[in-house]
Each structure stands twice: as structure tokens, then as C-alpha cells.
Amino acid sequence: KKIENCLLMGNLCGKATEEAPQEYSWDKRRIDTSKLIVADINGLRSTLKSNMGWELLGGSSFSQPFFLPNNNTSGAEVRGPGSVGGEQMAIRNCKNTCVFVFDNMAGANIDNCENCWFFLGPSKSSIFLRNCKGCKCIISCQQLRTRDCENMDISLHCSTLPIIEASSDMRFTCFRGSYFELNGQMSAAGLTPYLNNWDRVHDFSPSSDEPHFAVSHETPGWTAEFATRVQDSLGELKIAFSVELGRALVPVTSGNALPRAKETVLVVFFHPAAGQAKKFVKALYEAHLGGIVFLRSKQFSMAEDECQRLFSAAEQSESLMALAGKGPVIGFELQGVNCEDVVDSTCKQISKSPLVTSKNPKQVDAFLTLADKLLKV
Numbered sequence: 001k002k003i004e005n006c007l008l009m010g011n012l013c014g015k016a017t018e019e020a021p022q023e024y025s026w027d028k029r030r031i032d033t034s035k036l037i038v039a040d041i042n043g044l045r046s047t048l049k050s051n052m053g054w055e056l057l058g059g060s061s062f063s064q065p066f067f068l069p070n071n072n073t074s075g076a077e078v079r080g081p082g083s084v085g086g087e088q089m090a091i092r093n094c095k096n097t098c099v100f101v102f103d104n105m106a107g108a109n110i111d112n113c114e115n116c117w118f119f120l121g122p123s124k125s126s127i128f129l130r131n132c133k134g135c136k137c138i139i140s141c142q143q144l145r146t147r148d149c150e151n152m153d154i155s156l157h158c159s160t161l162p163i164i165e166a167s168s169d170m171r172f173t174c175f176r177g178s179y180f181e182l183n184g185q186m187s188a189a190g191l192t193p194y195l196n197n198w199d200r201v202h203d204f205s206p207s208s209d210e211p212h213f214a215v216s217h218e219t220p221g222w223t224a225e226f227a228t229r230v231q232d233s234l235g236e237l238k239i240a241f242s243v244e245l246g247r248a249l250v251p252v253t254s255g256n257a258l259p260r261a262k263e264t265v266l267v268v269f270f271h272p273a274a275g276q277a278k279k280f281v282k283a284l285y286e287a288h289l290g291g292i293v294f295l296r297s298k299q300f301s302m303a304e305d306e307c308q309r310l311f312s313a314a315e316q317s318e319s320l321m322a323l324a325g326k327g328p329v330i331g332f333e334l335q336g337v338n339c340e341d342v343v344d345s346t347c348k349q350i351s352k353s354p355l356v357t358s359k360n361p362k363q364v365d366a367f368l369t370l371a372d373k374l375l376k377v
Contacts (some may be wrong), residue, residue, distance in 0.1 A: 002013065008010050011061050014047075014282075021354075025223075035184070039175050052366055055163075055318070060063060060353040061347060075098070076097065076098035076100070076229070076233035077098070077099050077102075077361055078098075078099075078102070078230075078234060078244040079101045079102065079103060080237045081102055081103050081181040081239075082103060082105050083101075083233045084101060084103040086106055086124065086189070087106055088107055089105050089106075090105040090108065090109045090130060091110045091111070092112055092205055093111070093113070094112075094114075095113070095114045095310075096116065098117040098229050099116065099118050099119075100117075100118075100230055101120050101121050101308075102119070102179060102181065102237075102239055102241070103121045103154070103181075104121050104122040105120070105121065105123050105124070105189075106124050107125040107126050107127065107141075107188075108120055108123060108128070108130060109128045109130070110128065111130045112130070112131045112132070114134055115134040115135065116134075116136075116139070117137075117229055118136045118139070119137075119226075119230065119241075120137070120138070121140065122140045122141070122182070122185045122189035122191050123139075123142060124191075125140055125143065125344050126141065126142065126143040126144070126186075127143070128146075128147070129140040129144075129147070129152070130145040130146070130149070131149070131259045132146075132149045133150045133151050134151050135152055135153070136153045136154075136178065136222050136226060137154045138154075138155040138175065138177045139156055139158075140155075140156060140175060140186065141157070141158055142158070142159050142180075142189070142191065142319065143159075143160045143163070144156060144158050144163065145163045146162075146163070146164045146165065146166075146167045147166055148166050149164070149167040149170065150167060150168045150169050150170075150196050152167075152169070152170050152171065152365060153173075154172050155175050155220065156198040156316040157174075157193070157198060158196065158197055158198050159191055159194050159197065160377065161200045161377065162198065162202070163198070163201075163204060164201060164202070164203050166204075166205050167212055170201075170212060170214070171213070171215075171216065171220075172198055172199065172215045172216070172333070173215070173217075174217070175252075176223050176243045177198065177239045178242050178244075178249045179249075179250055180239075180240060182249050185248055189304065192274075192328075193251065193278075193297075194297040194299040195247050195253065195298060195375070196251075196253060196297060199253075199254075199255030200256065200350070201215065203260075205360070214271060215256060215257040216257050217255070217257040217258040217293075218346060224243070227241060227243045245285045246285050246286055248281065248285060249278075251281050251293060251294045253294045253297055254294065254296075255296055256361045258293065261335040262361075263339075263359055263361070264295060264333050264334065264335045264358065264359065264361075265340050265343050265357060265359050266331060266332070266358045266359070266364040266367055267331065267332050267343050267347060268311075268330070268355060268356040268357075268367065269329065269330045269331070269351070269355050270323035270327075270340075270354060270364045271327035271331055273299070273328060273329055273330040274330065276325070276330075276351045279351070280300050280350055280351070282341075283346050284293075284346060284349055291336040291338075292335075292336035292337070292339055292342055293299075293336050294333075294334055295333040295334060295335055296328070296368070297331065298331045298368065298371040298375075299328050299329070300329065300374050300375050301374070302374070303325070304322075304324055304325050306322045306370060307311075307324040307329075308369065310363065311356050311363075315354075316354045319354045320354050323353075323354060326355070331368075333364060333368065337359070340357070
């Protein structure tokens with residue numbers, strides 16, 4: 001029996017007799033289906049090969065099917081932690097549907113979807129959105145690419161530069177969304193909460209008349225409804241999903257969406273940096289310091305000589321050099337009312353380890369430039 005237009009965790013196939021979807025260079029990939037189950041492996045193999053150029057690996061030992069009826073026009077599909085297990089996903093032909101996936105994945109293709117609500121947990125590689133319109137998405141990924149999309153709201157955590165092509169009316173904001181398992185899932189996907197280039201969108205097909213995208217530091221009004229839709233869709237799943245700042249794992253940065261003040265403050269945490277950074281972000285949000293803004297965050301490995309060049313004048317510079325060689329550093333650029341005093345007092349509360357705070361514009365810029373250079377952004 002042929003599998004007709006189903007949403008399947010890891011794979012999505014259409015009728016073999018359907019017109020093949022528009023093909024892009026990123027369609028040529030190989031998918032390991034060893035953890036999926038379907039009724040007709042030969043039909044699936046043939047359909048994906050002929051229609052989408054995908055080649056299946058592995059045999060017919062599968063588990064955890066994820067089906068959505070053809071031409072679905074309402075409803076919700078939710079998958080909890082452990083349901084995807086780092087596999088590839090594909091979603092096609094959904095309309096007025098909620099798809100919430102609270103697990104890490106290898107990557108995902110989303111095609112021909114309209115007025116849908118998507119939450120996609122951490123993706124180790126790329127999320128592709130194609131021929132979609134009117135959707136609202138909260139996405140964490142290594143790379144985001146859109147093609148032939150319009151009127152989209154995307155709350156994004158992306159470790160590389162987001163790319164749009166032949167797309168219009170694209171609205172980007174910083175990632176908002178948290179739940180208990182998110183931190184571990186990001187680690188499994190090779191992502192960090194402290195590297196997010198959501199605001200540095202590159203348009204492959206720019207227009208001289210008007211921009212195809214906008215970035216905003218404001219909290220989007222639709223996130224409250226998004227959280228409500230998630231809670232209404234969970235059923236028996238116990239997932240404490242939230243879009244509140246006080247529970248944010250990923251710092252809500254303003255990036256290029258907010259003008260940079262003449263004076264900003266840099267704080268850099270050294271090994272072990274992740275625990276200190278998490279406490280720092282949480283302390284600032286819990287203090288409800290609305291006047292303090294995270295402009296950007298960076299995480300990268302710094303050589304001892306690079307540390308010396310940047311922070312030779314800092315107290316405990318030799319200790320900083322030694323710590324730089326033990327693991328990545330995490331840095332935040334902030335601005336706001338009494339920002340330097342707030343940062344200093346917060347750092348004293350949460351950390352006794354050596355760290356750097358600076359409001360020297362040249363030092364702040366040098367740190368950010370080094371980060372982009374080493375991260376190859």
C-alpha cells in the first residue's frame with residue numbers, strides 16, 4: 001500500500017504520481033532511516049528517490065512513526081523529548097496546524113505550509129523553509145535557510161548567519177522559549193545558548209525598492225499565544241514550556257535591531273564558563289532590570305596569546321591566560337542605565353572565579369571582532 005502525503009518523523013513522502021517538488025541544491029542528501037517505521041519500505045524508498053532525490057540508508061527496522069493526515073487543515077502534533085533522537089525531519093503540505101517538536105534533530109525540511117505554528121528543538125545542521133507563508137516559528141539550529149517564503153514570523157536561535165532567498169515580509173526576533181530538557185538537547189546538537197546570530201540575516205536576492213526582512217528587539221505579541229497553543233496541545237506530555245524572560249536559557253539579545261550606545265559593557269567568563277554565564281543571565285532577568293539590555297553574546301575558544309593581547313592589563317591576567325587554555329570563553333555585551341555598576345555587582349554575587357568586565361570601546365570591539373574571526377562568521 002502506498003503511503004500518501006504523510007508527515008513522518010524523519011521523512012515525509014507524497015504519492016509517486018504527484019508532480020515532483022521544486023528542487024534545490026540542498027535536497028541532495030542521504031538520510032539514515034534506521035530509527036523509523038513505515039508500512040512499505042520499498043514504496044518509501046522509491047518515492048523519496050524519484051520525487052526528492054533522497055537516498056535511504058539502512059534496512060526496514062523502524063520505530064516511532066509520526067503521521068499527519070493529507071491536506072490537514074487544523075489540529076496539533078506534538079513530540080516530546082527523546083522522540084526524534086537526533087534524526088532528520090521533513091514536514092510538507094500542512095495548513096492551520098501546530099507542530100511542536102521538543103527534541104533535538106539532525107535537521108528539517110518544511111515545505112508548502114501555510115498559517116502553521118512550529119516549534120523545532122535544537123537542530124545539529126540546517127532548517128530549510130520553502131514555499132511557506134503566514135507561519136509563526138520558534139527555531140534553534142546551526143543554520144536557517146528560507147526560499148520562496150512570505151509573511152513569516154521567526155523567533156530564532158542560529159549559530160551561523162540566517163539566509164533568505166526569494167522571500168519577502170520576513171520578520172525575525174531573538175529566540176524565546178525554554179523547557180527543562182532544552183540545555184541538554186542543545187549540547188547533543190552541538191549548539192550553545194551563547195552563540196546566536198539571529199539578527200545578521202543575509203538576503204541572497206535583495207531588492208533595491210524595499211527590504212525583504214526586518215529584525216526587531218521587541219517582544220513579539222504572538223509569543224504569548226504560541227505558549228498557550230503549546231500548553232493546550234500537550235495532552236499527557238509533561239513539558240513546562242515558557243516564553244518568559246525569567247526562564248530563558250538563550251539570552252534575548254537585541255543585536256543589530258537596537259542602536260548601540262556610545263558606552264557598552266563587556267563581561268567575559270572563563271573556564272568553567274557555562275555555569276557562570278547561566279547564573280549571570282538568570283540573575284539579571286530575575287532582578288527585572290528592564291533598563292539593562294543584552295546586545296550580543298559569544299562563545300568561542302581563545303588561545304593564550306590571544307587572551308594576553310586582549311586582557312594583558314586586566315587583574316589576574318596570568319590566571320586568565322591559563323583558564324583560556326582550558327575551555328571556551330563566554331562573553332556578553334550589554335548596555336543600559338547604570339550598566340557597569342549592575343554588571344559588577346551581579347558578577348560578584350554569582351562568581352568568585354577570574355573574569356573580565358570592560359567598558360573600553362576598543363577592547364569591546366576587539367573581543368567581538370576576534371570572536372567573529374575565530375567563529376568564521
